[in-house]
Amino acid sequence: xxxxxxxxxxxxLFCRFFANYFALILIPxxxxxxxxxxxxxxxxxxxxxxxxxxxxxxxxxxxxxxFVTLERDMxxxxxxxxxxxxxxxxxxxxxxxxxxEWIHSLMQQMNKLDSEDLVYKSFLYFASEDLVIDGNTYNxxxxxxxxxxxxxxTDIPSYFANFTGKKSMVFTKPHTVFERPPFTRDIVSTxxxxxxxxxxxxxxxxxxxxxxxxxxxxxxxERLGIQEKWVTDTMLVNSSGSVLISNGSSELQPDSFAxxxxxxxxxxxxxxxxxxxxxxxxxxxxxxxxxVSMIDLPTLMKPASTIRTMTFVLLGMFIIVGGLVSYYLSRxxxxxxxxxxxxxxSQHPHLDDAPGSHSGxxxxxxxxxxxxxxxxxxxxxxxxxxxxxxxxxxxxxxVLFGEYRDSxxxxxx
Numbered sequence: 425x426x427x428x429x430x431x432x433x434x435x436x437l438f439c440r441f442f443a444n445y446f447a448l449i450l451i452p453x454x455x456x457x458x459x460x461x462x463x464x465x466x467x468x469x470x471x472x473x474x475x476x477x478x479x480x481x482x483x484x485x486x487x488x489x490x491f492v493t494l495e496r497d498m499x500x501x502x503x504x505x506x507x508x509x510x511x512x513x514x515x516x517x518x519x520x521x522x523x524x525e526w527i528h529s530l531m532q533q534m535n536k537l538d539s540e541d542l543v544y545k546s547f548l549y550f551a552s553e554d555l556v557i558d559g560n561t562y563n564x565x566x567x568x569x570x571x572x573x574x575x576x577x578t579d580i581p582s583y584f585a586n587f588t589g590k591k592s593m594v595f596t597k598p599h600t601v602f603e604r605p606p607f608t609r610d611i612v613s614t615x616x617x618x619x620x621x622x623x624x625x626x627x628x629x630x631x632x633x634x635x636x637x638x639x640x641x642x643x644x645x646e647r648l649g650i651q652e653k654w655v656t657d658t659m660l661v662n663s664s665g666s667v668l669i670s671n672g673s674s675e676l677q678p679d680s681f682a683x684x685x686x687x688x689x690x691x692x693x694x695x696x697x698x699x700x701x702x703x704x705x706x707x708x709x710x711x712x713x714x715x716v717s718m719i720d721l722p723t724l725m726k727p728a729s730t731i732r733t734m735t736f737v738l739l740g741m742f743i744i745v746g747g748l749v750s751y752y753l754s755r756x757x758x759x760x761x762x763x764x765x766x767x768x769x770s771q772h773p774h775l776d777d778a779p780g781s782h783s784g785x786x787x788x789x790x791x792x793x794x795x796x797x798x799x800x801x802x803x804x805x806x807x808x809x810x811x812x813x814x815x816x817x818x819x820x821x822x823v824l825f826g827e828y829r830d831s832x833x834x835x836x837x
Contacts, residue, residue: 491593657717704716
């Protein structure tokens with residue numbers, strides 16, 4: 425127990441030196457690490473968020489421009505077609521000839537509309553007549569949707585429910601279309617389409633004609649996708665939460681998205697209830713549309729996380745190196761003091777048994793030994809001064825009795 429306490433006393437001074445050096449090295453490193461994490465890393469995170477917002481804004485503007493162009497072409501087509509004066513179906517040959525000319529004129533205009541990049545097929549659906557016209561043919565409704573535009577049976581009710589009331593750039597729900605040569609049963613391909621509807625006359629609640637532009641969802645998803653590695657999914661969502669178009673597998677619940685746009689500001693990163701990072705931008709083309717992007721947050725914040733990781737790695741390295749340097753400097757400073765103390769203890773071993781000799785550090789021990797040497801020197805000086813008259817008297821007596829006859833004998837005495 426005594427040896428352990430003595431060993432503790434011996435290491436107190438060294439530990440003090442080590443702590444001082446270590447603090448001088450470590451405190452600036454800790455301050456630098458804190459500043460890096462709270463300022464530099466945060467600045468990079470803000471820059472990453474602004475970059476994402478800029479890309480989202482640019483993307484939404486480009487996509488809106490696509491819909492604006494498509495809307496303009498649809499309006500121009502309906503305006504120039506003069507559908508109000510569409511010829512009747514009486515048996516008059518002149519009217520029939522005029523009717524066929526009008527139909528072929530409309531087919532040519534539909535061909536121009538079909539040349540749009542995102543358009544899969546467009547056609548005119550006549551509400552008051554049993555007639556459908558596209559760029560290649562015209563036919564009655566049953567024949568057309570049985571041979572020319574074959575829709576999956578389960579999608580038919582929701583698809584035809586759209587042909588009521590006024591429509592202006594209204595999205596239908598996605599539906600599956602089977603492509604096959606007319607009058608055959610061989611399906612050569614399958615498409616997932618969604619349609620945009622516009623009625624004519626434009627402001628009439630009982631329109632005569634619906635212009636249907638079926639969009640190729642595969643191309644639209646490709647256009648909708650943001651070519652940035654941190655964006656995992658992009659969606660076009662309406663204010664009720666319904667996903668109109670998505671280029672990924674993610675879907676948002678209507679209630680959750682409605683709450684999301686109420687609780688979070690536009691163009692900011694936030695986490696939904698599933699801990700997924702989201703960002704949304706309102707469409708300029710339609711006030712009820714929102715472009716929503718799902719963000720891979722670790723990828724977006726990779727520069728910041730890399731700097732944060734490197735900061736902690738450097739902090740660990742400085743702790744190790746600083747500990748070694750502090751140990752080396754402390755040893756260099758402590759060893760001479762320990763040697764002086766050890767030398768003094770070896771010359772005065774009896775001091776170790778004195779009361780209170782084990783208290784304090786090496787400086788206290790050296791101080792006690794110094795006081796001991798000073799006190800012994802004073803005692804010796806006093807003893808010599810006290811003996812000097814006696815020695816002087818004996819010397820004079822011996823000189824008087826002739827014991828020292830020459831200067832050499834006096835010098836040896």
